[in-house]
Amino acid sequence: MPEQMEQQRGLLLLFLGVQLLLVGMFLYQNHRGQGFTSFLRFLIQAKPEEAEGLPFLAQVASAGLPSWDVYSNLSQIHPMDLSDEDLPNCPAISPYINGPLKVMIPENLTMEQVVEKNPLVELGGQYWPPDCWTHHHTAVVVPYYGQARHLQHLLFHLHPFLQRQQLHYGIYVVNQVNSTAFNRGKLRNVGFWEAMQDEDWDCVFFHDVNLLPEDDRNLYICDIFPAHVAVAIDKFNYKLPYRGYLGGVFALRPIHYLRINGFPSTHWVWQKGGDRHHLSGMPLLRPHLLFGRYHMLEEGPDPSQEQSPPSPGLQALIRHKWRPNGTDLLDYRLLSKELQPLYTNLTVDISPSVPG
Incomplete structure (x- = not known):
């Protein structure tokens, strides 16, 4: 009998410990201004099949x-006749978010x-939200x-x-002008460093030009780990x-970017260098399939499409060379930086690194 009571007490303590952990995770997410919706996504983001048992997610299914x-x-949305210091904080969940x-x-156009x-x-x-901080x-x-x-x-x-989500955001287009092959990795590195010189961004989304998000509950804010966003x-x-x-769209905090040492500069588009997040001790997060939905533009040639998995040999090469091939070898010429009405245009000349 005492042995059975001891076992029950152990199970009760385990249950209470799990509850405290979940409450702590919720408070952390809520403190970051993401609210209960983001917390719920956090719990199931790597397990889409578990959504079927959650009534909330069944209700928000895009279909x-x-x-x-x-x-x-x-x-x-209208500007308020208040100074920046007097603006109210933006709500945890933007009132302009509708869903699909x-x-x-x-x-x-x-x-x-x-x-x-x-x-x-x-x-x-x-863009800054004109009616809240x-x-x-x-x-x-x-x-x-x-x-x-x-x-x-x-x-x-x-x-x-992005405006629907009440973010302060900026769009940087990194324009490669030389005739060499399209080097997405190096352009991402250039865009990161040039953007960070403008603002103290706390999140950077690397975004293919041919993908349009289909659900505004797919929040363009960073979590505690890197996130691959274009999952559907x-x-x-x-x-x-x-x-x-x-491929497609993913998000890094600046500290994540520095930890993985940027993107491979010697791997060009047909080599599909992108597995680095699994090599630096950080798990990769993904939004639920209900939220991370995108439409792919298809007209005209697009060198950024990645549809086939890299070969095992290439994966081994990336794992071997990922540390010295990112920002450590970043070399480029910034030909111009133009403030266009809708984006900052960075025109760059890049030289391909010689694999060695």
Whole structure:
């Protein structure tokens, strides 16, 4: 009998310990201004199959909710006649978030029309919520290699998407002008360092130019670990094209970026260097499939698409060379830095590193 009571007491203590851990995780998430929704995603983000047993997530499934125009509700945002110090804090969950979004690009869209649709975006592509004080500061880095229509469509869709989340954000387009192959890794490194010289960003999203988010509950803020965000792309039937896929969109805090030493500079687009997050002692987070949904633009050639897994030999090469091949060997010439109405354009000349 005493032995049975001791066993029951042990189980009770274990149960209470788990409860305290969950409460602590919730308080931490809530302290960071993400609220209960983010906490719930945090619990299940690596286990999409468990969503079926959660009534809340069953209710927010994209198939069961209407889709919204990405510009809906934004006309309600107006500057307040208050100093920055007197602005109220933004709420933990933005009132402008609706859920699933329609991807609707007008025919014959011009950049002037995109500017007109986004009057609160400042020169250089930065935006601050005009009616509240936000604690989230996100830079979006877009490697670019002449996909003009893709960029125009991304800006048309991404600006209102980010404004709905009440973020302070800035968009940086890193434009490669030399005739060598498209080097996404080096362009990401350039974008990171140039962006960090402008602002003390606490989060950096590295974003392919041909992906448009389909749900504004996919928050563009960073967590305690790196996050691969584009987990459900329509072209791949809203699932990962292969195990270990890290393409599309993912987020790093500056400390994460420094820890992984940036992105491989000697691995070009056909070599698909991107497994680094598993090599630096940090787990990789992913949003739930209900939230991390994207539409892929397909018109015209796009050198940024990654659809096939890297070979085992290449994976071994990346693991062997990942430390010295990132920011340690970053070399580029910044030809110009232009503050466009919707983004900061970084025109760079990069030279391919010679594998050795």
